[in-house]
Amino acid sequence: MAREETACCIVGGGPAGMMLGLLLARAGVRVQVLEKHGDFLRDFRGDTVHASTLTLLDELGLGESFWAIPHRLLAQALLPLSGPRPVTVDLDLLPGPHKHIAMVPQWDLLGLLARAAGQEPTFTLRMATEVTGLLREGDAVTGVRYRTQDGQCGELHATLTVACDGRTSTVRAASGLRHRDFGVPLDVWWFRLPRHPGDPEGLAARAGRGGALVLIDRGEYFQVGYLIRKGSDARMRAEGIDAFRTRLAALLPRMPDRAAAVRSWDEVKLLNVRLDRMQRWFTPGLLCIGDAAHAMSPIGGVGINLAIQDAVATARLLAAPLLAGRVGGRDLARVQLRRWLPTVVTQSLQWVMHQTLVKHGLTGAADAAERDTPPKPALLLQRFRRLRAALAHVIAIGVLPEHAPAFARRPPTPPSRGPEAVGPRATPRP
Ligand SMILES: Cc1cc2nc3c(=O)[nH]c(=O)nc-3n(C[C@H](O)[C@H](O)[C@H](O)COP(=O)(O)OP(=O)(O)OC[C@H]3O[C@@H](n4cnc5c(N)ncnc54)[C@H](O)[C@@H]3O)c2cc1C
CATH class of the missing domain: 3.30.70 (Alpha-Beta Plaits)
Structure with missing residues (x-):
């Protein structure tokens, strides 16, 4: 059997894996994405596409194709920050052209990324291919073992393996790297x-x-x-x-x-909801990003954006070392360094929201007086516009947003904005 090898093996075709595959392929890196399911049509996918991801899609020349997908636009974010009623944050305070969060079934977004990546000669997507373990030489990870849905087993050797296989990551478990669990109620x-x-x-x-x-x-x-x-x-x-x-x-x-x-x-x-974070996201030959490195709760709807931003930073920092055929520990450390702060800030916000939900939402324990009094954060937000703008930024754009590296950009499509979003319930775009 011929030895199978590639420059970058990406485990998992979720938001992090598909975005990373597309960007690296546009840099000319030989990349293979291994996805255990036969399609993207699973139900438990989040649907949110944040303002920073919309900007990214524009930069990648995919804005027009994205807006052709049936979608809704949210003009406000709803956050369980205090009290029984969620705090609403207007997204029209956001800088840039996208002052909303779009909602599309995630399988449509992943399909769009897969089609764009499929146009690159160095990209391969292997569906129905489950990674079952890691290959090692000494301390270094040198690729993966996999099994296809029709029962064939194989090995794929790679200069770098990137774990994008989500919150129950097989690769993370096999790596022996440690993580901290923050407990979710x-x-x-x-x-x-x-x-x-x-x-x-x-x-x-x-x-x-x-x-x-x-x-x-x-x-x-x-x-x-x-x-x-x-x-x-x-x-x-x-x-x-x-x-x-x-x-x-x-x-x-x-x-x-x-x-x-x-x-x-x-x-x-x-x-099963989890909130955890690896202490170290890498080991020689292996990097973890997205939920594999830091499992996100659905609360606040921010995990997809964070995973995509991780992928963009990874592609920007590692495309050149991958093209040169050598990815060192320092290269991998730079990815974690870049994405550490946004991850900690976002997870901390989710933790606060969990505590609030336990106190009020999950038990429904609020009495009538409490229900009729606007929560303190809502009052503060009403008073201070800058606070509203900052929160809108953290939710819809994220901390340290990433932009498409020059090698991945394609000519801009015609203006790709949706219609004006009209409120928290949003409008379908014709
Ligand atoms: C119920 C729920 C609702 C959510 N809703 C939202 C939301 O609305 N907005 C939001 O921003 N976030 C939401 N989140 C969080 C969000 O889903 C994650 O943060 C985000 O999907 C992480 O992306 P990822 O690419 O890192 O991992 P994932 O999206 O988990 O993708 C991992 C991929 O790897 C594949 N895979 C797994 N194991 C293997 C293997 N061994 N071999 C090959 N492939 C493998 C999986 O099939 C999957 O396609 C929600 C989470 C939950 C649990």
Whole structure:
């Protein structure tokens, strides 16, 4: 059997892996992305495309193709920062052309990146190929072992392996690199509800006696994320589906009938939420980025943006060493150094939001007086415009946003802005 080898082996075709594959291929680096699933059509993908990612897509010449995908625009971010009601932040305070967050099913975004990368001669995407372990020579990682869905096993040797395989990363586990778990008080039930004309558009959040949930508008249906206390899944399921429907109906007073659409527990998937961070993101021959390096909670909807920004920094800092055929420890350390601060700030914000949800949203324990009083952060935000602008920046653009390196840029497409976004419920773009 011929020895299979490449310059860069990327494990995982999520936002981090696909963006990194595209950028490195545009630099002329031989790159292979190995994705264990046969398609991108999984349900538990987040849908948000942040302002900084929209700018990045423009820089990559993909803006026009992106806006051709059916989407919604959010003009406000909803954040559980204090009290039972989420704090809203207007995104029209953002600098630059994109003053909104776009919502598209993630499989459409990944498909767009895959098609663009497929035009580069040095890019290969291997779907239905699961990485099962690492190859080593001495201390250095020299590639991966994989198994395809039809049962074939193989080895791919690489100058550099990049783990982009998400929050349950096989590569991270195999590497022996350590991480710190910050503990998360919640898990998510993930299911669909029918959506009817006149229902909320875009993104909506609900909190009350029945708990807390997020409704993601996907046209004909809502993707629902229902927050539960960590570890309470088995107990709550044992109470029966009718008890669940009653709780759900209490959270949806304007559409209580919709809860009946959940016919059985089989339709309700449990997602184990994690918040963790590796102390060191690399070892000779191996780098971890995205959720593999720092698992993000869904709260605040910021993990996809962070993963994409990691990928851009990685491509910018490592394309030249990869083309030269030598990637040293210092090169890898520069990636972690660059992405450390944004990761710590964003995870800290998520941690604060978790505490708030536990105090209010998850228990629905707020009394009437509390419900009627605007939360303190909301009052502060109302008062100080700069504070609002700073928070909008952190959420929709991120700390230390990355821009496309010169080698990856392509001619600008015609103006790629959506229509004016009109509020937290947003509008579909024609
Ligand atoms: C329920 C839920 C909802 C969320 N909603 C949002 C949201 O709305 N907005 C937001 O910004 N963030 C959201 N997040 C967080 C966000 O999903 C992650 O931060 C983001 O997807 C990380 O991107 P990634 O590319 O690093 O990893 P992932 O998106 O997890 O991608 C990893 C990829 O690797 C593949 N893979 C895994 N193991 C292997 C293997 N051994 N071999 C080959 N391939 C493998 C997987 O199939 C997957 O395609 C949500 C998280 C959860 C749990």
